[in-house]
Amino acid sequence: MDNFQAYVDAHRERFIAELQDFCRQPSIAAQKVGMREMATKVLTRLQQLGAAARVIEVAGGAPVVYGEIGDGARTLIIYDHYDVQPPEPLELWDSPPFAAAIREGKLFARGVADNKGNLMCRLHAVEAYLATMGALPLKIKFVVEGEEEIGSVHLSQFVAENRALIAGADGCLWEAGYKDVNERPVLTCGVKGIVYVELHAHGAARDLHSGSAAIVGNPAWRLVWALATLKDADDRILIDDFNSHVRAPTDAEMDALKAIPFDEEKVKAEYGIRAFVNNLTGLALLKKLLYEPTCTICGLYAGYIGEGSKTVLPNHAFAKIDFRLVPNLSPNLVVELLKKHLARRGFDDIEVKLTETGEEVARSPLDAPIVRAAIDAARAVYSKEPVIYPTMAGSGPMYPLCQQLGIPAVSAGCGWHGSRGHAPNENIRLADYFEGLRFIRELIDRFAQS
Amino acid sequence: MDNFQAYVDAHRERFIAELQDFCRQPSIAAQKVGMREMATKVLTRLQQLGAAARVIEVAGGAPVVYGEIGDGARTLIIYDHYDVQPPEPLELWDSPPFAAAIREGKLFARGVADNKGNLMCRLHAVEAYLATMGALPLKIKFVVEGEEEIGSVHLSQFVAENRALIAGADGCLWEAGYKDVNERPVLTCGVKGIVYVELHAHGAARDLHSGSAAIVGNPAWRLVWALATLKDADDRILIDDFNSHVRAPTDAEMDALKAIPFDEEKVKAEYGIRAFVNNLTGLALLKKLLYEPTCTICGLYAGYIGEGSKTVLPNHAFAKIDFRLVPNLSPNLVVELLKKHLARRGFDDIEVKLTETGEEVARSPLDAPIVRAAIDAARAVYSKEPVIYPTMAGSGPMYPLCQQLGIPAVSAGCGWHGSRGHAPNENIRLADYFEGLRFIRELIDRFAQS
Numbered sequence A, B: 001m002d003n004f005q006a007y008v009d010a011h012r013e014r015f016i017a018e019l020q021d022f023c024r025q026p027s028i029a030a031q032k033v034g035m036r037e038m039a040t041k042v043l044t045r046l047q048q049l050g051a052a053a054r055v056i057e058v059a060g061g062a063p064v065v066y067g068e069i070g071d072g073a074r075t076l077i078i079y080d081h082y083d084v085q086p087p088e089p090l091e092l093w094d095s096p097p098f099a100a101a102i103r104e105g106k107l108f109a110r111g112v113a114d115n116k117g118n119l120m121c122r123l124h125a126v127e128a129y130l131a132t133m134g135a136l137p138l139k140i141k142f143v144v145e146g147e148e149e150i151g152s153v154h155l156s157q158f159v160a161e162n163r164a165l166i167a168g169a170d171g172c173l174w175e176a177g178y179k180d181v182n183e184r185p186v187l188t189c190g191v192k193g194i195v196y197v198e199l200h201a202h203g204a205a206r207d208l209h210s211g212s213a214a215i216v217g218n219p220a221w222r223l224v225w226a227l228a229t230l231k232d233a234d235d236r237i238l239i240d241d242f243n244s245h246v247r248a249p250t251d252a253e254m255d256a257l258k259a260i261p262f263d264e265e266k267v268k269a270e271y272g273i274r275a276f277v278n279n280l281t282g283l284a285l286l287k288k289l290l291y292e293p294t295c296t297i298c299g300l301y302a303g304y305i306g307e308g309s310k311t312v313l314p315n316h317a318f319a320k321i322d323f324r325l326v327p328n329l330s331p332n333l334v335v336e337l338l339k340k341h342l343a344r345r346g347f348d349d350i351e352v353k354l355t356e357t358g359e360e361v362a363r364s365p366l367d368a369p370i371v372r373a374a375i376d377a378a379r380a381v382y383s384k385e386p387v388i389y390p391t392m393a394g395s396g397p398m399y400p401l402c403q404q405l406g407i408p409a410v411s412a413g414c415g416w417h418g419s420r421g422h423a424p425n426e427n428i429r430l431a432d433y434f435e436g437l438r439f440i441r442e443l444i445d446r447f448a449q450s
Helices: A003-010 A012-024 A035-048 A112-133 A155-161 A210-214 A219-228 A251-258 A264-271 A282-291 A331-344 A369-381 A430-448 B003-010 B012-024 B035-049 B112-133 B155-161 B210-214 B219-228 B251-258 B264-271 B282-291 B331-344 B369-381 B430-449
Strands: A052-056 A064-069 A075-081 A101-103 A106-108 A139-145 A171-174 A185-188 A193-202 A294-303 A316-325 A351-354 A387-389 A409-411 A427-429 B052-056 B064-069 B075-081 B101-103 B106-108 B139-145 B171-174 B186-188 B193-202 B294-303 B316-325 B351-354 B387-389 B409-411 B427-429
Touching: A003 A012, A003 A112, A003 A430, A012 A035, A012 A106, A012 A112, A012 A430, A035 A052, A035 A064, A035 A112, A075 A112, A106 A112, A106 A430, A112 A139, A112 A427, A112 A430, A171 A369, A171 A430, A185 A369, A193 A219, A193 A331, A210 B282, A210 B294, A210 B316, A219 A294, A219 A316, A219 B219, A219 B294, A251 A282, A282 B210, A294 B210, A294 B219, A294 B316, A316 A331, A316 B210, A316 B294, A331 A351, A369 A409, A369 A430, A427 A430, B003 B012, B003 B112, B003 B430, B012 B035, B012 B106, B012 B112, B012 B430, B035 B052, B035 B064, B035 B112, B075 B112, B106 B112, B106 B430, B112 B139, B112 B427, B112 B430, B171 B369, B171 B430, B186 B369, B193 B219, B193 B331, B219 B294, B219 B316, B251 B282, B316 B331, B331 B351, B369 B409, B369 B430, B427 B430
Parallel strands: A075 A139, A075 A171, A171 A409, A185 A387, B075 B139, B075 B171, B171 B409, B186 B387
Antiparallel strands: A052 A064, A064 A139, A101 A106, A106 A427, A185 A409, A193 A316, A193 A351, A294 A316, A294 B294, B052 B064, B064 B139, B101 B106, B106 B427, B186 B409, B193 B316, B193 B351, B294 B316
């Protein structure tokens, strides 16, 4: 066993305790809960590591925690976020979302997979590297933001105001990553864009007895009718002019899909579904997952949703919808098309509320040095061959932080296929966490030499 | 001033306190909260009145409180209910729903208009009658059930098991009534039927990150698509074969509408709406209100409905829907048509859950003795001419309790057009309450002599 691994083994219990401490601090961006406290925790941990760290304020947003450490020819940005998704619905958690309970080798907590586990894993890897291998062979710049889960609303502004800290870096290690259903480590080189809107319908001045519904308009029905014009039962997005903006994938992009081993049966079993949308399989399935946009109802509400029956005519209904975007859809374009679409069909009464600014699509070249270093590091550490995704189905601020400055990025991390990101019982396996430490060590060495 | 009125005036404060006491006891049938406690309160009050009262159990349901008092050639059933609607949304109440606060001559409480105010008003009227006018000139049978707000699930069973208590009565004073926007007392001689269902759609085994929505089905969309097949934007119910069962109103039924002065502008102002559904006015508006069925989304839920954005693919969505029924639609028929309609369109995956057994339509002859007595009593008490509705837009168990036994019923009570039944800030005006006492006294005398 080498010194790095011996150090990790010797500090295993402390590492776990420190990860639990991160997870026990709620930091829910959507609800503005615990953000400042969590930023302070991250700052303190960076300072303990010996990094030149500080909290950088962004007007109107959660602050960014920034830290520099090491020196060398190469500069690596490590991007993470200290915010988490809301923990609701609470009743579906087997242990409280901020208890950070450990069961059967897994740590359960809101945010542990997305993304406090990766953040702490990278901090611990650097600590072990410094303690056992000497000075870092490159410069690492930690950029830890607090608004990833609400669309990194102020990250563009942060980059604009702190461009000198970011520009010129050679590569970026992105926030997330996981092992697929066949335990192969997944490396990802891009993100979909996203825009998140709320549609609100309003009715009478107040809720009424539902007997009145014969003659008084029902906003819940208005909302249903409006929504039904957005997407059909074949999952086709029907918004006027929407699909004409979707650029078809190039041959090279399609080729990248062919290299992905996607175990459909295991994924279906993991999700508990009998078939994928439209019974898709093979390349068509991967194409839809990675190269096609989505329009997803994330939330729906009207009237009485408690136990039993209440015969009420609601006076308000809303839907929360996210669109995942591919080239050449942009957040602004989608909102504009959506509003025009609704107005053209007489749904002017439906209020379209933008809950965040949205994020652009980003994809890095698959042969960039940071991507190659990550592939090599994964091969050195993991027993299974890594899988390269040209983009993830999810989103993130890769465009403002990396792509617009020409910095290639790759995403890798210590989640697994059962991590349940954004859902109850989110978790990571501790074995993956400690394997992840070795991956970071290998990545540092290989990227420094690239 | 007569003795009756003098007694009422002398006991005014106690009457109000007793009404507040009724209102301060939550008794939410849908949530099974406080039902037994409220039944005991009603029993005690009936016994204080001198009635032969008892609690009659109904297997599986909330008990019925039954009390007999008085004697004479005529027997009058007084039907009320001690349960109330759920108080949610709590944040829209200006005072807590079970505080029974009094402001500006109004008593605010969940259930005070529907129907604890009427129940207590009738009890107080009988008390004042006995104290000042001697023995009652007829037999009154109080039937106070505890499941009206959830569709009187067990009242048919109660009647079947206690038929001798009900059969042979000459008329029934129904639970509710109010003054319209021009302060005219409204008397109602029928109810719409109702059936209340939940539609449930299910997706993956758990909520997923919304990135997966590209390939994993979304139950919220399934629900929206299914709902959109049930009713169109012109408020036409589209369920296969549904409308063919609706019997058109007869000429006599239409004539009854012509006698109703319905102040559309004031009603619109009261509800805070600019127009009625489909811009209807006049006779067409009243026809839709009273003689046409409804299909109303009372509640809608999926995924994340809290503050801000959560990018989640929900694994469950549901709608709560009530149908108000006219001849010849029955609850069972509607559920059967709905299931067939959904199955025919490939929505077999949508689970149709019946939350209550439903209620049949009922209408009493407008020239029945109890109706004529109510009209005469209203003319004697109120300064404005009463308005006769052949049916209400709402529902109630008039079929099992009255119509199936040939007992005519009329509904009258102490609500007003701003009573906000089933909605936040439900209230009655105390002046209406005390006027209501005189109405009951007059009704007793007139019906006894009819």
